[in-house]
Amino acid sequence: MSAAHLGIVRVLTSDDREFVGTHGRVIAARYGIATESRCIPGQPHGIHDADTEALAVPKIVELARDLAADGAGCVLISCAADPALAETRAAVDVPVVGAGSAAAAVASGLGGRIGVLGLNDAAPRPIADLLGDRLVASVRPDGVRRTTDLLEPGADERALAACRRMVDAGAEVILFACTGLTTIGLADRVRAEIGVPAVDAVLAAGLLASYALH
């Protein structure tokens, strides 16, 4: 095991260290690797459209440079939309993982036909690009438009029903394109009650990072 740690770019701004470290803690607990999470400056609402993504790109590249300079052996851009992924790979000498393409990659290795569960009817672009015609369906749970909607009563059953519809349509693997689905522990229920693997974006990114750091 290498001594190098995983540098995590959170693509929003927050002073709440507990919140900022959420993804890093999940990855550290599952894969036993050290992580350091930092935020980009000046974007408390994160990335929510093309303008805020464009604004974030140079900040993500700069933050990744800082993390690598401070000893990170791998950098994770922890967002399913993979903002600034190509630019960051061009800028730093360590492997760079994006949560969206990592989830698509892991799902591609576990099944030939993938269903994407998220907050939008369309899969995030980097996930759709990487899956190509292996993407057989992309849905959101009924009544769910924001990640907080997943905490409402019955949302887990509606999310599970959405997964079941995709499996009935031929999906062999479910990909979670929203980290709110990690929080409600849906992956274990998809496996136990529907019988297919569920791939979470943060855990998939941690899996690939653990490989790169070994």
Next chain:
Amino acid sequence: MSAAHLGIVRVLTSDDREFVGTHGRVIAARYGIATESRCIPGQPHGIHDADTEALAVPKIVELARDLAADGAGCVLISCAADPALAETRAAVDVPVVGAGSAAAAVASGLGGRIGVLGLNDAAPRPIADLLGDRLVASVRPDGVRRTTDLLEPGADERALAACRRMVDAGAEVILFACTGLTTIGLADRVRAEIGVPAVDAVLAAGLLASYALH
């Protein structure tokens, strides 16, 4: 950690238990999962052309069914050509991983442009299919046509030179499409001397299987 183990299909016939268990031991040592390896019958020379692949397909499906019935929580078809992958996924209820598509998947999550090092000038079909236009180069080391050629004096330097040519051509990640490259420990040298990640087919398959078994 689930109690379920990984069932490994070796796509050749051998009575040498030490040899048959090679891939399983590498995976067990790296990921801490239990493995059971079994061979298909009647093919001491494995799969080496379209006829021997067609002959092997029903045997692989049958062996995977047996492994799953005996408690395997995931099945690995341990060959970079992914023989019978779709047929096996259709036949058993547990996740099925093929070493070729697993390596392509892991490489896709670690970089946008992939170079494939193998025993042929062309990448194995399932790897080329999954990578699509992310496959920027596919080469074999000078003078190497069989896996045993990799054990000749100077073969490691020639393999490293081939990797360097692909990185110069734009590859961000090197994918090993031959398990002989694991044996000579080339991945660590690619990382240390060239500075890019190297993805090994058996280890990539074990990585995805460890995710599915968790």
